Amino acid sequence: MKYFFSMLLPMLVACKTFNNKLPLTQGIKGTVVEQSGNMMPRPGREKPKPKAISATLYVYESTTVAQTQGSLPSFTRINSKLVTILKTNSYGVYATYLPEGTYSVFIKDDKGFFASESDGNGIINPITVSKGQVTEHNWVLSRNAVY
Template sequence: MQQSQAAIKQGITGRILWQAGNQMPSPDAPPTENKRGVERTVYIYELTNANQVTTQNGVFHTNIQTKLVAETTSDANGFFSVALKPGRYSLFTKEEKGLYANMFDGEMNIFPVEVKEGEVTTIEFLINYQASY
């Protein structure tokens, strides 16, 4: 189901990035840019609210009660694209401990992304549960 970025005219394109380790700034060491693209399975659900899932550690989600709309895989550099109908969706990545998403909007919708008619929405999905700030 993976499509190249040029092939889609409407949907979501983006990059899955991994970040781990100590991210605290230090006077002795300037902060380093250590995000890197990673291959992951990306799950796109209908817009999902925090009360429609079971959540562990605030970022791992199971028992998602909304409909799975699409799934794709990012390439080795983290890039992915998926064609979707206009609407609002929630994005998750597959991790060992469950489906991961760490961003919420003001209504507690999980990693919300809107697709508009004839547009491709670009996102950056940061996986940082092994990073400390």
């Protein structure tokens, strides 16, 4: 019984965190984790494990570097249309409804907007939503990691 309640609590917290109609039938979901410290491989030492973080995600229409100020992975301004802002819960979990389309996701922190991925077309941190589908993507904030 104790095990059941320990599993139920995070689910209830996650449901309370999101302002979405459940169940989510179209949009995006996933987690945000942070990697920091020395990530260089070395014999006898394990790399630090990423940790789930509370984060604020800014979802824009698909955005290229030409539509920003800054460069991968750090941006100070995004000059495309903002679609939504969402927050993760304390476990780093996020979910939101989005219409069909391709979007760019930026993690906002005290140093600006973080985005470390791009596709072959120059879209920064792309995520695509198809009709009736939930796209899952886990983001890694690695601004303080050394590789």
